[in-house]
Amino acid sequence: MRRFTWFNATSLTLGFAFLYLPITLLVIYSFNGGRNVAVWGGFSTKWYGELVQNEAFLDAAWVTLKVAAFSSTIATVLGTMAAYVLVRGGRFHGRTLFSGMIYAPLVMPEVITGLSLLLLFIGIGFDRGILTIILAHTTFSMCYVSVVVSSRLVSFDRSLEEAALDLGCSPLSAFRLVTLPIIAPAVIAGWLLAFTLSLDDLVIANFASGPSATTLPMKIWSAVRLGVSPEINALSTILIGIVTVGVITASLVSKRAAVKRQRDEQAAVAN
Amino acid sequence: MWGPYLMRRFALISIPYLWLLALFLVPFVIVFKISLSDIALSIPPYTPQFDPSAGWPGVTAFLSDLDLENFVFLTTDDLYWRAYLSSLQIAVTSTVLTLLVGYPLAYGMANAPDRWRPTLIMLVILPFWTSFLIRVYSWKGILAGSGYLNQFLLGMGVISDPLTILNTNTAVYIGIVYTYLPFMVLPIYAALERLDGSLLEAAEDLGCSRKSAFWLVTVPLSKPGIIAGSFLVFIPALGEFVIPDLLGGSKTLMIGKVLFEEFDKNRDWPVASAVAVILLLILIIPIILFQRNEQKQREAEQ
Structure with missing residues (x-):
């Protein structure tokens, strides 16, 4: 039985203090009623009041949710297909390129992904807006979904699928009745990850979007570049x-x- | 003709394949092509433009207009040199700092009582689900000249003048360590958790002190975790844009920021593309090393 030693307890306390103190301070100071953002001036919820009246933020939040909902759903379908192809697809022409294109976006710097998509959209004369952000987010999140789903596909027993096929199931209904229920937790986890990544993304959205669509991270970013803003804290x-x-x-x-x-x-x- | 099975297989492979070709590979080819073009006062602002209607002579004329001029330009202007070097230096320093902060935390987690561990893991992952941007921003209020840290230190009488941390490289280090800490902690924790406790007992039975048993047994056995964690921090840190933009100052040079500004302010697309191509070339080495480390670990497990 392992117990906390003095050293371990200290390193855990310090480590978690480092991880949580900045966020805690942010939360506390969002209730600051004082005029100076850095000095505590009494408890107040006035910044929350100003926030809900700020149309620009509400619009941006709505755009962000729409982008996240659409891109994560399409990415889950495409990513699951890609995972199935990689794990169960056998050999086909261009398989190496395919798996390369699944793994490369995971390590690609965001600035490069964003720049390349922007140049594509401009090159083919595609008007940038909410649709281009959805396309961009779908592309990188489908790779994350595919990694999550394929790790589940690798670990499960293939003979279950084969049994269903032997018993007269068509490949499609074998997938629906056997494979999908087994990989469902991974598919849901992949969807959640894609949704979060989309909500979180600033750099790629900034490149892929035009003047017609602003997401919440873009709005937050332009508000905090110059300094601390109590509304953003709220x-x-x-x-x-x-x-x-x-x-x-x-x-x-x-x-x-x-x-x-x-x-x-x-x-x-x-x- | 193809049966329904082959048709389905074809559709299953080609839909995600074509999507990635169109939205991942083709954009790259465009970046590469534009990096060989010249800036021009037109829309889009580069030349030559590819014109398929001109037929084969058009293609050869287009190809002969491409050159490496932008790459030569990058070597002559020392801004780019210094930006690449300073990105490397910032990424290396912050990776080492993240290791120094992350190792004790992972060690503490791996040696905590069993029933505590799931909670501790969740506490490390939780910040990862909260917005990256907000986590970086939260340091602005702490590190500013009149921020919480300076107020605290001045109030305690530790310092008499406020420290200047925000808008320096120090703030960038803090930001990187803070946001990428889970990437370092989780692989090291995974390696330490697998470590067989009887090895340490054997070392102590054989006369090793606890301290030297740590350096001779624990650290070498957690090496795969250290390597994986370091790459997971180093690779994204090298191309980082948000952290130097929000926490760094005008003197902070990082290649992600230079690329963004080249594009956003100077509107020099060919040079921005050339900067991107070089950044990718630099990243290929650590990515291959990382893949190899993962491969070796997988083989060792089997």
């Missing part, structure tokens, strides 16, 4: 709250599902 606090609740819920749900699965398996063995 906005950040709301976003951090949503993410924290979401992540904790997701981990509780998956924990419960794991416990249930374990119980079911034990019951099946006992019978």
